[in-house]
Amino acid sequence: MHQTAWESALQRLYQGLRLHGCQLVLRDYQDKAWPRQQLKMALDVLPNDVRASVKATELDYRPGFANNPTLTRLSGSRKWVEFDLWGIEYGWTLLPCCLLDELQKRLHWASQTLGDELEAITARLSWEWLPNNALLGSVNELNLYGLSRLIRAPSVAPQTLFTEWLEPYALRPLSQQEIDDLFAIYTSSHDWMCKTPSLLGRLLQRHSRPPYDFEQALQLLHMDTRRANWSQAFQPLMPPDDEAVGEQQMQLIILEKQKSRFLAEYLRAQVDKKLPAMPLTDAFKHTLTASWERAFWYTRAYSHITHAFALRLWIHKYGNNPTQHEQLRQALHTLRHFITELETWFSSAGTQQPYTFHLLLDPQRLLHLAASLECDITAS
Numbered sequence: 001m002h003q004t005a006w007e008s009a010l011q012r013l014y015q016g017l018r019l020h021g022c023q024l025v026l027r028d029y030q031d032k033a034w035p036r037q038q039l040k041m042a043l044d045v046l047p048n049d050v051r052a053s054v055k056a057t058e059l060d061y062r063p064g065f066a067n068n069p070t071l072t073r074l075s076g077s078r079k080w081v082e083f084d085l086w087g088i089e090y091g092w093t094l095l096p097c098c099l100l101d102e103l104q105k106r107l108h109w110a111s112q113t114l115g116d117e118l119e120a121i122t123a124r125l126s127w128e129w130l131p132n133n134a135l136l137g138s139v140n141e142l143n144l145y146g147l148s149r150l151i152r153a154p155s156v157a158p159q160t161l162f163t164e165w166l167e168p169y170a171l172r173p174l175s176q177q178e179i180d181d182l183f184a185i186y187t188s189s190h191d192w193m194c195k196t197p198s199l200l201g202r203l204l205q206r207h208s209r210p211p212y213d214f215e216q217a218l219q220l221l222h223m224d225t226r227r228a229n230w231s232q233a234f235q236p237l238m239p240p241d242d243e244a245v246g247e248q249q250m251q252l253i254i255l256e257k258q259k260s261r262f263l264a265e266y267l268r269a270q271v272d273k274k275l276p277a278m279p280l281t282d283a284f285k286h287t288l289t290a291s292w293e294r295a296f297w298y299t300r301a302y303s304h305i306t307h308a309f310a311l312r313l314w315i316h317k318y319g320n321n322p323t324q325h326e327q328l329r330q331a332l333h334t335l336r337h338f339i340t341e342l343e344t345w346f347s348s349a350g351t352q353q354p355y356t357f358h359l360l361l362d363p364q365r366l367l368h369l370a371a372s373l374e375c376d377i378t379a380s
Contacts, residue, residue, distance in 0.1 A: 007045045027053040053080040062089045064194035084124040093138035096189035096291045100146045100158035139291035169284040195260040213372035238317040264299035268292040304335040312373045
């Protein structure tokens with residue numbers, strides 16, 4: 001469409017809405033071009049009472065990622081900041097991820113940075129592709145309560161918010177030690193999520209699912225959005241001209257996945273050990289226990305996927321020597337063995353889990369990824 005025709009269409013849309021007493025809000029959706037300027041271009045040709053709705057992190061909401069710089073590039077426009085509490089990019093309400101501390105910090109940043117131009121906070125509570133996964137009643141319902149309270153009381157401590165939210169699920173008042181134990185489990189889930197479906201601060205998932213094949217994994221790694229709390233995320237990954245740096249990064253990847261597995265196994269054990277004796281509703285106990293069971297399997301899957309992918313990436317960058325080839329062969333054998341174990345679990349104990357978890361961690365998708373890592377070796 002020609003620029004003039006595009007601007008004319010925007011003007012007609014604006015005028016039609018105003019005639020009906022409606023407010024036009026332009027949402028920053030999926031502008032993957034660089035530099036990202038679609039929203040600014042549209043705002044520049046419209047009256048200044050048009051609002052800009054912008055995600056809290058670029059492209060999609062991802063825990064631990066940097067605040068969206070687009071929010072600082074739209075001077076003069078009133079802004080709505082959007083949070084995805086349902087978790088398109090962090091587990092579809094099926095996996096635990098407590099955002100209380102992160103939400104508080106992001107709201108503070110937005111308030112300080114945008115000032116009077118910050119007009120509203122909005123939240124995604126569902127996803128049309130999976131309407132049966134409800135946020136309310138899920139392990140991450142806490143984030144909705146926390147966001148609603150922080151908007152009005154930005155300085156409330158996260159543990160205070162947690163205690164308030166927990167109260168309706170208690171059959172009698174919990175001891176301070178019980179509250180502390182539960183709060184530690186919930187808050188640790190954020191660190192677990194930030195470490196698990198990623199590779200040194202880079203994406204290794206698409207809408208929370210593992211990559212379909214080696215090519216998609218490479219595309220995800222090369223996206224310009226990175227995790228904010230990883231200094232390595234902005235360094236070249238396995239630079240072809242510096243094998244020593246690549247070796248250091250391989251060790252960091254191994255360490256990252258070891259931490260992820262430790263967190264999942266430890267927190268699952270803590271839930272199994274401490275939750276049964278606590279005076280909480282059966283529904284609450286079931287939700288928390290089931291979410292960490294899913295997290296345990298998700299973590300194991302990503303541990304095997306990342307190990308095999310990192311070895312394949314090494315061969316892609318530095319060449320196919322016999323040692324790396326054999327390590328990759330063994331890693332793929334281990335990955336396939338795990339997939340068989342996962343299929344067995346889905347057909348037995350896993351039948352008690354929501355069917356959408358099978359979509360999230362589909363064994364056939366994992367097999368396709370494993371095949372793509374293997375069949376590409378000869379092309380290196």
